[in-house]
Amino acid sequence: MSPAKRANRRVTLQDVADRVGITAAACSMALRDSDRISPTTKEQVRAVAAELGYVGSSAARALRRQRAGAVALIVPTTSKHVFGHSYFMHVLSGVTSVANDHDTQVLIATNADEARGLTAYERVMRSHSADGAILTSAAIEDETVDRLLASGLPLVLIGNFPQLAAAITVSVDDRTASREATEHLIVVHGRRRLLHLTGPLDHQTGVDRRDGFHDAVAAHGLEEEAVSLEGDFSEEAGRQLVEGRADTFDGIVAANDDMAFGALTALRERGRDVPGEVALIGFDDFGLSRVTTPAISTVAVPAEEMAAVATERLLELIDGRAAGWTRRRMDVTFRFRASCGCDQKL
Amino acid sequence: MSPAKRANRRVTLQDVADRVGITAAACSMALRDSDRISPTTKEQVRAVAAELGYVGSSAARALRRQRAGAVALIVPTTSKHVFGHSYFMHVLSGVTSVANDHDTQVLIATNADEARGLTAYERVMRSHSADGAILTSAAIEDETVDRLLASGLPLVLIGNFPQLAAAITVSVDDRTASREATEHLIVVHGRRRLLHLTGPLDHQTGVDRRDGFHDAVAAHGLEEEAVSLEGDFSEEAGRQLVEGRADTFDGIVAANDDMAFGALTALRERGRDVPGEVALIGFDDFGLSRVTTPAISTVAVPAEEMAAVATERLLELIDGRAAGWTRRRMDVTFRFRASCGCDQKL
DNA sequence: CTGAAAGCGCTTACAG
DNA sequence: CTGAAAGCGCTTACAG
Structure with a gap:
């Protein structure tokens, strides 16, 4: 029997039941391997179901079981x-x-x-x-x-x-991660004048990553020089926020990689060397940061x-x-x- | 009535019907704006439905209409x-x-x-x-x-x-597009020794893009120097296929951007300048090619x-x-x- | 233990 | 024109 033939009309549990000579209810149980049904019957039901190409109706099951699946x-x-x-x-x-x-x-x-x-x-x-x-x-x-x-x-x-x-x-833990990323620029790379590009501040992620940045600069007594500017996670925001300010900082912590990339573009346009003159770190690692030149340092979030x-x-x-x-x-x-x-x- | 209250038990069409004092069938028609139902009744039904927070069951509708939606x-x-x-x-x-x-x-x-x-x-x-x-x-x-x-x-x-x-x-039209991309390297950038990195050849896309490449080199009498190597659309394949062959070509047409990026990485490791020594073009433009350095020239496919x-x-x-x-x-x-x-x- | 009815929530086709 | 039954295809709870 060809697949095309089968599809002509939907095969229901009743069809299988008729063929085997039992009720649809028994059929249902047989297919779910209930121990109310004898092994012999189960075997028959399975065989007929396979032969007719029976597939259960998700709508009917959902309605009956009150579960969409x-x-x-x-x-x-x-x-x-x-x-x-x-x-x-x-x-x-x-x-x-x-x-x-x-x-x-x-x-x-x-x-x-x-x-x-x-x-x-x-x-x-x-x-x-x-x-x-x-x-x-x-x-x-x-x-x-x-x-x-x-x-x-x-x-x-x-x-x-x-x-x-x-x-x-x-x-x-966005806050801790952002703090540690910031501290990396401070401690490992000796940066002192830090810029943070925030995410949208109506999202907790934006707030937490910003707070982590502030935790770090505060802990190292760098609040004076530190600035954070509100962005929205877009590459464009990163670019615009850094344009015209490219010479002011020696380290940038972006709340995500898209903004980091925007910042990188702006720095490049101004001829500022990354990481030589400005060290840059992003957040997320969803794909972009690995393929840029220089590759963007980041905090990988295990989204999947x-x-x-x-x-x-x-x-x-x-x-x-x-x-x-x-x-x-x-x-x-x-x-x-x-x-x-x-x-x-x- | 709070949302929390409403969720305690599902509100059915029957509930609405009872409240209005008509049948569920009439209710159904009223909600679908049938002209069998009087404007007054429709209004009542709508009001009650809204008040009770009635939402139709997709399973029931799907079963009855034989349509999943x-x-x-x-x-x-x-x-x-x-x-x-x-x-x-x-x-x-x-x-x-x-x-x-x-x-x-x-x-x-x-x-x-x-x-x-x-x-x-x-x-x-x-x-x-x-x-x-x-x-x-x-x-x-x-x-x-x-x-x-x-x-x-x-x-x-x-x-x-x-x-x-x-x-x-x-x-x-993958074939024509690939031919034109290849011709661009030949005609505009004067490349003669061309390498093609194919996609998987059990996919039509792989075959067509490869054929387009061959059309172009044939049309320009460059078959002798032209080589195409089978890849699988992965960055890794692009890298491996170019490694060790980096000096042999002055133009590479990759069947997609991931492979083009892999090729770029391999060329960079060998110290080959792109586009100076090797001109490179990819295919797809789904995101990656725009952000690399150099940005990868490509054929944008309007996937969305x-x-x-x-x-x-x-x-x-x-x-x-x-x-x-x-x-x-x-x-x-x-x-x-x-x-x-x-x-x-x- | 097992057979078959009842019913999930709709909508359409039919009877009046 | 309108009321209410029938039935989509299942599975569970009940009767025997």
């Missing part, structure tokens, strides 16, 4: 913006690999344009088409998160949300691993399994490359 | 490999933005590990959880594609599949736009709308940057 990955910004950051690619990779292992579908829920009005969160809630959600890169004051949390839908957040006591989160861990936890939550952890911290990895002066070649 | 994005390789290429990110962005505009969910279907056995295609087929699929980066001889096509499931392919007469595809167009067509197919096109060609854009010698700065 899917998780949603929610990104509370327009898809255009978000996909531009390869962060999302790592997260998606982590989510799908775990979901795949648990026969769970992955739904992508990005916000529709403001114009159309529907938010990602509303799509998931409305449709009940996912049993839970992973939410990432949310702003501190995002009411979406509060509502999602209040709704009782299983939810795991990636990032730090100190104000949400009830939230289950997976994160890195965080997403995988978050998804494991989400599936536990959905299954109502053991209480488990509420806040999970993952380790960052420092990658000291050429832009800070560590890696000498080229 | 979702499309699947299938990637026939392991997720790890694929997400590594930012190509996928662009595709996903295109698919979600169109799907969002049509109230359609997006499902990600990557292959599970070989060990677990289930392929992406089988997940979609089995579950009937998507009404159609977008398939990308498939190998020429991939039986998945044949079976998917034969199954009758609405399907749109991204890429060239000349051997599949029945397939609906969105693609770029292709995905958007493919999704539009897929939705037409699902709706059974007008026949429409079968093969759609999109234009590439040449980005001549520093690595071929066009952009002089730095």
Whole structure:
């Protein structure tokens, strides 16, 4: 029997049952290997199911079991913006690999344009088409998160949300990591006049990385010369913030690699040598920093691993399994490359 | 009524109907704005639905309508490999933005590990959880594609599949683009000893780009010196293929940017100047080529736009709308940057 | 232990 | 024109 033939009409459990001469209910149990069904019958059912090319209807199962068998990955910004950051690619990779292992579908829920009005969160809630959600890169004051949390839908957040006591989160210690990155420029490379390019300060990540920078300069008595300027994680912001200020600093700590790259471009245009005259360090290591010249030193965030861990936890939550952890911290990895002066070649 | 309260038990159409004093069927019609229902009743239904926070069950609707309201994005390789290429990110962005505009969910279907056995295609087929699929980066001889096509499931392919007469595809003209890129090195930059680093030759893209390279060298009588070496689109392959051969060529056409970057690394290690001694051009422009030094000249493939167009067509197919096109060609854009010698700065 | 009904939440096709 | 049954395809809870 060719695949084309089979597809003519959907094969249902009833079809299999008729052929074997039992009820659909028994068939269902046979396929789920219930011990109510005799080995002989199970064998027959399996054989017929295979022969007819039976595939269960996910809609019917979902309706009956009150379970979608899917998780949603929610990104509370327009898809255009978000996909531009390869962060999302790592997260998606982590989510799908775990979901795949648990026969769970992955739904992508990005916000529709403001114009159309529907938010990602509303799509998931409305449709009940996912049993839970992973939410990432949310702003501190995002009411979406509060509502999602209040709704009782299983939810795991990636990032730090100190104000949400009830939230289950997976994160890195941005503040400590940023402090250590800054100290690296101070201690190892002897930089004294430091500039910090912040992320958006309505995101906890932006705040924490900035605070870590300040911790470091304060600890080393360099507050006087230190400056931090507000950016938005974009390469363009990095470039603009450094343009015209290129001569003022001997070290730059950017809150992410995109901004570090923007800074690098601006420094290059002004003829400032990196790392000779200005040591530079970024944050994230999602791809860009490794391929530039000089390669950008950075703090690697294990985004894929965080997403995988978050998804494991989400599936536990959905299954109502053991209480488990509420806040999970993952380790960052420092990658000291050429832009800070560590890696000498080229 | 707080969101938390509402979530205690699911609100069904019946609940709304009871409150208004009509049947669930009438309610359903009212919400879909049927003209069988009086304006007054519609108003009441809407008010009650809003008050109770009614959201329809996607599973129930899917079961009844025999429509999932979702499309699947299938990637026939392991997720790890694929997400590594930012190509996928662009595709996903295109698919979600169109799907969002049509109230359609997006499902990600990557292959599970070989060990677990289930392929992406089988997940979609089995579950009937998507009404159609977008398939990308498939190998020429991939039986998945044949079976998917034969199954009758609405399907749109991204890429060239000349051997599949029945397939609906969105693609770029890789062969012509590759020929023109090669001719650019020959005509504009006077290169004579050319090396081509191919993609995997079990993919049409690999074959077409290689053929375009050969078209160009043949047209200019440079076959003698020209060499093409089989790669696999990885940076590592680009590096290895050029290592030890760095002195032999004055122009390299890589089938994608990752390999071009690998080649660049190998040339740099050998102290060969790019573009002075070796002019280099890549293909794709999915992100990497713009940020290297020198920036890599390349042929920009409009992946996001292709995905958007493919999704539009897929939705037409699902709706059974007008026949429409079968093969759609999109234009590439040449980005001549520093690595071929066009952009002089730095 | 096992057979078959009931019902998940919708929407369409039918009866009145 | 409108009311309410039937049924999408499953699986669980119940009756025997």
